Amino acid sequence: MYSNAGIEATEVIGMADEKKNDIPEKGAVVQRDRETYAIAPDTPAGVVSPDTLRKIADVSEKYGAAAIKITSAQRMVIVGLKEEDIDSAWNDLEMSPGAAIGLCVRSVKICPGTTFCKRGIADSLGLGLALHGEYHGMNLPAKFKIGVSGCPNCCGESWVKDLGFFGFKKGFKVVVGGEAGKKPRIAQELTYVESIDDAKKVARSVFDYYTANAKPKERIGDFIDRIGFEEFTKGVL
Numbered sequence: 733m734y735s736n737a738g739i740e741a742t743e744v745i746g747m748a749d750e751k752k753n754d755i756p757e758k759g760a761v762v763q764r765d766r767e768t769y770a771i772a773p774d775t776p777a778g779v780v781s782p783d784t785l786r787k788i789a790d791v792s793e794k795y796g797a798a799a800i801k802i803t804s805a806q807r808m809v810i811v812g813l814k815e816e817d818i819d820s821a822w823n824d825l826e827m828s829p830g831a832a833i834g835l836c837v838r839s840v841k842i843c844p845g846t847t848f849c850k851r852g853i854a855d856s857l858g859l860g861l862a863l864h865g866e867y868h869g870m871n872l873p874a875k876f877k878i879g880v881s882g883c884p885n886c887c888g889e890s891w892v893k894d895l896g897f898f899g900f901k902k903g904f905k906v907v908v909g910g911e912a913g914k915k916p917r918i919a920q921e922l923t924y925v926e927s928i929d930d931a932k933k934v935a936r937s938v939f940d941y942y943t944a945n946a947k948p949k950e951r952i953g954d955f956i957d958r959i960g961f962e963e964f965t966k967g968v969l
């Protein structure tokens with residue numbers, strides 16, 4: 733059986749003190765070893781050029797990263813960096829950090845839609861990138877995820893995102909309040925919009941109402957359950 737016998741109490745305390753934490757201002761997330769860090773460059777929709785992919789690989793190699801992890805938020809996370817290399821790694825990348833932590837719009841998951849997918853019936857990439865450009869990283873009462881799918885197949889996981897969109901021939905269905913975590917919740921249908929501009933306006937209205945009325949750290953699905961979907965709809969539309 734494992735025992736601490738033989739290790740002086742002062743040594744144990746010293747080791748505990750050395751455990752590291754996230755460094756949000758550097759976009760650095762401490763890893764399981766409590767010693768090394770992961771950084772997540774912003775790669776909207778997970779669509780990158782070969783040059784960007786090479787740069788991520790080069791930086792990972794230069795600083796001896798343990799791995800490059802493709803995440804469910806369509807990021808390429810460089811895992812296992814030493815704390816002293818974080819600034820240099822960002823300088824070499826010349827990319828901005830993805831909002832991987834914090835109470836904000838963390839991610840916009842986007843399917844390829846009519847840009848690349850043969851089943852696509854709407855420009856999900858266009859809408860998703862517009863939402864990402866405008867709202868990614870915006871502070872909100874709790875963490876917030878967006879999903880955009882170019883058809884009802886839901887490859888952007890729109891039904892289990894805080895705010896989701898599905899493409900149809902004449903626009904997008906908007907759903908709200910989804911979550912896939914400890915307490916899974918399927919989103920509810922909020923409205924239909926006919927254009928990317930209208931989708932952005934609905935998103936803004938959802939953010940404004942949610943920010944003005946939710947409790948701190950209350951996910952939007954919990955907020956809707958607390959006040960009722962009818963009341964929420966009246967406030968947003």
Ligand code: SF4
Nearest residue numbers: 843849852882883887
């Ligand atoms: S949701 Fe539809 S358009 Fe998007 S990737 Fe899936 S099948 Fe293609």
